[in-house]
Amino acid sequence: xxxxxxxxxxxxxxxxxxxxxxxxxxxxxxxxxxxxxxxxxxxxxxxxxxxxxxxxxxxxxxxxxxxxxxxxxxxxxxxxxxxxxxxxxxxxxxxxxxxxxxxxxxxxxxxxxxxxxxxxxxxxxxxxxxxxxxxxxxxxxxxxxxxxxxxxxxxxxxxxxxxxxxxxxxxxxxx
Ligand code: HEC
Numbered sequence: 001x002x003x004x005x006x007x008x009x010x011x012x013x014x015x016x017x018x019x020x021x022x023x024x025x026x027x028x029x030x031x032x033x034x035x036x037x038x039x040x041x042x043x044x045x046x047x048x049x050x051x052x053x054x055x056x057x058x059x060x061x062x063x064x065x066x067x068x069x070x071x072x073x074x075x076x077x078x079x080x081x082x083x084x085x086x087x088x089x090x091x092x093x094x095x096x097x098x099x100x101x102x103x104x105x106x107x108x109x110x111x112x113x114x115x116x117x118x119x120x121x122x123x124x125x126x127x128x129x130x131x132x133x134x135x136x137x138x139x140x141x142x143x144x145x146x147x148x149x150x151x152x153x154x155x156x157x158x159x160x161x162x163x164x165x166x167x168x169x170x171x172x173x174x175x
Pocket of ligand 1: 053054055056057061063078093094095108109110126127128147149150151152153154162163164165166
């Protein structure tokens with residue numbers, strides 16, 4: 001009996017899979033779980049002591065870290081390569097992009113997914129959200145998941161888990 005019930009479920013799951021539904025559902029679950037954490041990012045640890053200039057725009061930024069492995073993250077710096085750091089599953093980095101008046105304009109986010117989530121790029125999940133953690137839409141695409149548009153610069157840093165890190169001058173231990 002029990003076996004029959006499980007066998008039936010497996011058949012239904014397989015049918016849904018063929019219809020593409022299981023892939024969609026799994027992706028949705030990953031997105032939702034990560035976004036839930038982004039919405040509460042101000043309970044995470046702020047890594048940078050003060051806002052500092054982004055290397056890729058006029059904006060100033062602040063960086064927050066959640067999950068395990070912050071020491072590994074702190075070994076990565078934008079002006080060096082080859083830290084060899086690899087972050088833990090669930091590590092989340094939120095980069096606040098600040099407006100001229102210092103208010104938060106938007107968030108760019110990376111979260112380390114489970115092994116196999118994104119083999120092309122260190123299993124990283126990406127998002128761009130408003131300050132409340134709601135993903136924004138760009139050219140009709142909701143900015144969450146395996147955002148290939150984000151790979152360009154990050155894929156250049158394979159020996160630092162595809163991360164840039166925070167300049168030493170913006171870290172607490174710096175005099
Ligand atoms: C033009 C190159 C470039 C592209 C494209 C890019 N990034 Fe970045 N990213 C950087 C640089 C450089 C940094 C270091 C911080 C800074 O200078 O702003 C960074 C830092 C980050 C960080 C902080 C984690 C870290 O690397 O230490 C996050 C999160 C992030 N980017 C998310 C994204 C997302 C999401 C996208 C796609 C929407 C994206 N990035 C696309 C260059 C890029």
